[in-house]
Amino acid sequence: MASSALSGVIAAVATAIDDKGVPDRERALKLARYLLDNGCDGLNVLGTTGEATSFSLAERMGLMSAYREAGMPMDRLMVGTGAAAVSDAIVLTRHASELGFAGALILPPFYYKGVPDDGLVAYVEAIVKATADKPIPIYLYHFPAQSGLPWHIALIKRLVDAFGPRIVGLKDSSGDMPFAREAAKIARGFAVFPSNEAALLEARSGAFAGVISATANCNPDLCGRAWRHGDQAALDQAVTIRKLFDGKALVSGVKALLAHIHNDPALAKVKPPLAAFPAADGAAVLAGYDAVRAKKVA
Numbered sequence: 001m002a003s004s005a006l007s008g009v010i011a012a013v014a015t016a017i018d019d020k021g022v023p024d025r026e027r028a029l030k031l032a033r034y035l036l037d038n039g040c041d042g043l044n045v046l047g048t049t050g051e052a053t054s055f056s057l058a059e060r061m062g063l064m065s066a067y068r069e070a071g072m073p074m075d076r077l078m079v080g081t082g083a084a085a086v087s088d089a090i091v092l093t094r095h096a097s098e099l100g101f102a103g104a105l106i107l108p109p110f111y112y113k114g115v116p117d118d119g120l121v122a123y124v125e126a127i128v129k130a131t132a133d134k135p136i137p138i139y140l141y142h143f144p145a146q147s148g149l150p151w152h153i154a155l156i157k158r159l160v161d162a163f164g165p166r167i168v169g170l171k172d173s174s175g176d177m178p179f180a181r182e183a184a185k186i187a188r189g190f191a192v193f194p195s196n197e198a199a200l201l202e203a204r205s206g207a208f209a210g211v212i213s214a215t216a217n218c219n220p221d222l223c224g225r226a227w228r229h230g231d232q233a234a235l236d237q238a239v240t241i242r243k244l245f246d247g248k249a250l251v252s253g254v255k256a257l258l259a260h261i262h263n264d265p266a267l268a269k270v271k272p273p274l275a276a277f278p279a280a281d282g283a284a285v286l287a288g289y290d291a292v293r294a295k296k297v298a
Contacts (some may be wrong), residue, residue, distance in 0.1 A: 004169045004191030005102045005137065006078055007209045008041030009200070009223040011216035012049040013105040014255050015063065017269040022059055025066040027266060031217075031258070032072060039224025040216060042076040047105060048146060048173070049214040049251050050082045054271040061095050082141060086123050090130040095130055097136035097141040105171055108149040109140045117155050121162065128163050138166050139191070142183075143173040150174075153182055160187050171195065171212050184208055197238045200226045214250055215242045218257050218289065235290050252277040253285055260270030261285050 016027030032043055046052035046060055064079055081092035081104040095103045109123055144150040160167050169191030172180045184192040184207060191209035203210050204227055216223050219238040226235035245253050252270050256277035259268035
């Protein structure tokens with residue numbers, strides 16, 4: 001099978017939102033550049049942290065186009081193109097392919113629960129066939145706590161067997177590390193990305209292709225040092241920052257912390273149905289972050 005073009009520290013980049021509730025392209029691109037310049041090897045655009053499913057097709061496609069128009073390094077970017085309607089997923093995945101994204105990250109169609117594997121295979125097959133003229137690598141997005149549907153091991157194997165080089169990897173947001181390790185053994189070159197930077201040193205040893213993390217928005221430099229140099233102290237600090245969000249709303253929390261880091265309150269805005277990060281949680285996270293950052297890593 002074809003190997004993944006993406007590896008290392010990938011931030012599931014947050015999407016800045018303007019006063020009208022649509023993607024703020026200028027702020028979004030500024031954050032993306034900052035992350036790529038400060039430790040991230042790549043970005044996952046319009047994933048869960050990017051609130052993709054809260055935006056319309058036009059809004060998602062417009063932001064995708066903005067990355068290309070701004071001259072961003074498309075070979076370092078994957079983009080979420082999954083949708084409840086297969087026709088929408090096809091439109092988004094075609095657009096990603098035409099723009100030159102390095103990969104399309106595909107959620108299972110998430111409204112109907114308990115659907116048979118045959119239905120999920122048909123969903124992927126439709127996307128694969130519709131993009132055959134300009135085949136973009138496909139990464140499966142395993143997040144059953146949100147989607148209600150797993151890309152389970154037997155199904156992943158079936159998809160890899162059926163569609164060969166098009167299915168290149170998996171983003172695993174389940175937190176189930178034994179699952180991630182088993183998935184990484186499905187095929188030579190199959191790229192698995194756990195969603196927690198705590199897995200970075202294991203990834204560095206060759207077990208995984210890297211990590212795709214929401215909190216890498218807030219600690220890209222620390223994650224980069226852990227990935228490139230095996231820096232345990234930097235990793236410990238990154239994991240401590242990650243743990244500040246335990247039991248709290250992750251997406252709004254990351255955006256609140258980004259607003260603090262970049263001194264830009266507008267970065268904290270979220271799109272309904274998400275709500276602003278509670279003030280008490282925000283105070284705790286910001287204080288915890290500042291305390292970690294005050295301890296310089298040698």
